[in-house]
Amino acid sequence: MAATYDTSKKKSGTFRKILGWTVLILLLAGSGYVYYRYYFVFGEGVKSGYLNYAVKKGNLFKTYEGKLIQEGFGSAKVGTGISSNEFEFSIESDSIFNLLEVNSGKYFDLHYKEYHGILPWRGNTRYVVDQVVNMK
Structure with a gap:
């Protein structure tokens, strides 16, 4: 007696494998994109200047924000003339914010x-201050 095989089950199994691998690849690619866009540190460094302000603000997520006024002059936009160089940043922790808040107007070196990309709970800018290097 000859054995008979059901080819519809074999086709269904192959389709499931292909679908499974496709979903897995899409999830890995999506996860990689999110990591690169929002968690990968693109650059880091130190900026120096006089602290203009440090504030806590936000509608849904309260974040710490600040601005340094740097020495020298630059053009904010083409055709607008000369303005001061400004560095707007978000602040990572309460302790750094408290130090900046009580020393507004002093000269800082900030790492x-x-x-x-910007995450709403991390701040309103792509730059996040994580350390006060020096204060004068």
Whole structure:
């Protein structure tokens, strides 16, 4: 007696494998994109200047924000003339914010990390200050 095989089950199994691998690849690619866009540190360095302000603000997520006024002059936009160089940043922790808040107007050297994208709970800028290097 000859054995008979059901080819519809074999086709269904192959389709499931292909679908499974496709979904897995899409999830890995999506995860890689999210990591690169929002968590990968693109650059880091130190900026120096006089602290203009440090504030806590936000509608849904309260974040710490600040601005340094750097020495020298630059052009903010083409055709607008000369303006001061400004560095707007978000602040990583409460302790750094408290130090900056009580020393507004002083000269700071701030270490920052730069990301490709903005997360609402991390701050309003791509630059996140994680350390006060020096204060004068």
